[in-house]
Amino acid sequence: MNSIKEILNESSVFSSLGEEDIQRLGVLFEKRAINPGDILATAKDAAQYFFLLNNGTILLAMDEGKSVVLNTVGDFIGLELLSLKEVYKTTLTVLEAGSVFAIPRLDFLAFIQEDSVAADTIMMAWQEYLDKTASFAKNIEDISFPYNY
Amino acid sequence: MYGLEAINANNGWAISVVGVTIVFSGLVMLSFVISQLHKVLALWEDPSKIKALFKAKQKKASPKELPEKQIADLAVFTESQKEVAKQFALLVRTMENHFSLPRLLHLAQISGLKDPCSNLNNFLKTKIIIPDGSGFFTWDKDMFDKTIS
Numbered sequence: 001m002n003s004i005k006e007i008l009n010e011s012s013v014f015s016s017l018g019e020e021d022i023q024r025l026g027v028l029f030e031k032r033a034i035n036p037g038d039i040l041a042t043a044k045d046a047a048q049y050f051f052l053l054n055n056g057t058i059l060l061a062m063d064e065g066k067s068v069v070l071n072t073v074g075d076f077i078g079l080e081l082l083s084l085k086e087v088y089k090t091t092l093t094v095l096e097a098g099s100v101f102a103i104p105r106l107d108f109l110a111f112i113q114e115d116s117v118a119a120d121t122i123m124m125a126w127q128e129y130l131d132k133t134a135s136f137a138k139n140i141e142d143i144s145f146p147y148n149y
Numbered sequence: 150m151y152g153l154e155a156i157n158a159n160n161g162w163a164i165s166v167v168g169v170t171i172v173f174s175g176l177v178m179l180s181f182v183i184s185q186l187h188k189v190l191a192l193w194e195d196p197s198k199i200k201a202l203f204k205a206k207q208k209k210a211s212p213k214e215l216p217e218k219q220i221a222d223l224a225v226f227t228e229s230q231k232e233v234a235k236q237f238a239l240l241v242r243t244m245e246n247h248f249s250l251p252r253l254l255h256l257a258q259i260s261g262l263k264d265p266c267s268n269l270n271n272f273l274k275t276k277i278i279i280p281d282g283s284g285f286f287t288w289d290k291d292m293f294d295k296t297i298s
Contacts, residue, residue: 036264036266036267036270037265037266057270057273059250059251059254059266059269061250061251062284064284065248065249065251065252065284065285066249066283066284066285067249067250067251067284067286068280068284069250069273069280091251093251093254093266094266095266095267095269095270095273096266096267096270134284136282136283136284137284
């Protein structure tokens with residue numbers, strides 16, 4: 001599976017979006033190959049990108065030694081899983097070769113801000129995704145979406 | 150003919166037993182429907198739950214876990230991988246039962262173990278390392294013994 005459109009349709013976070021939103025969101029992503037040992041994001045660095053997994057395995061390391069292994073097509077690594085106040089709060093290490101689609105953080109936030117229907121759909125799916133993937137990572141701070149991610 | 154004699158003569162007892170049974174069954178069904186009514190009302194108030202229900206069923210139909218056979222295939226390690234697995238096992242013994250995966254990766258890297266990321270990924274795929282659901286991981290000694298034997 002290679003096309004961003006297919007991945008978005010497969011992703012539990014984005015699959016509920018309409019065809020037009022998928023199309024508009026899809027053009028913002030760029031594909032990147034990943035190899036074992038690559039660091040996609042480092043905690044405390046300026047947050048620049050969010051990531052959508054195409055294939056491969058990524059270890060997301062959080063505070064206090066906690067971590068999540070992401071290896072499902074369409075896993076989205078962004079928002080409070082990755083950043084807080086424009087800074088990465090977790091570190092992403094590639095465990096298995098594959099590829100991701102990267103989206104500039106600001107472009108993603110702008111997309112969400114300009115379309116409240118799509119934003120609602122994404123945020124609802126995102127909360128479900130977090131519950132399933134890393135419920136222990138859910139944000140307990142009072143964050144006013146989306147400026148603080 | 151009057152009284153009990155008339156009841157006996159016209160199957161009155163049987164008719165009354167059938168009547169009582171029908172009424173009682175009806176009341177049981179009615180109480181069951183009322184007891185489940187809150188679930189229907191919850192779906193009525195939030196239709197997105199219906200969609201989530203269908204999605205959950207789809208997910209159950211296609212679980213992301215690898216089938217047993219694929220795990221068994223992955224669990225065939227080369228001699229070199231077995232050696233690395235033993236070294237990882239030694240590192241894990243120095244850690245808590247529920248250990249931090251990023252910490253294990255860090256220890257493997259500073260200890261100079263071969264391909265720490267790829268090998269860690271192998272242990273995850275073969276279920277030697279298992280997530281505990283709270284952000285930490287455990288080492289399945291039985292699976293490890295089976296794999297390296």
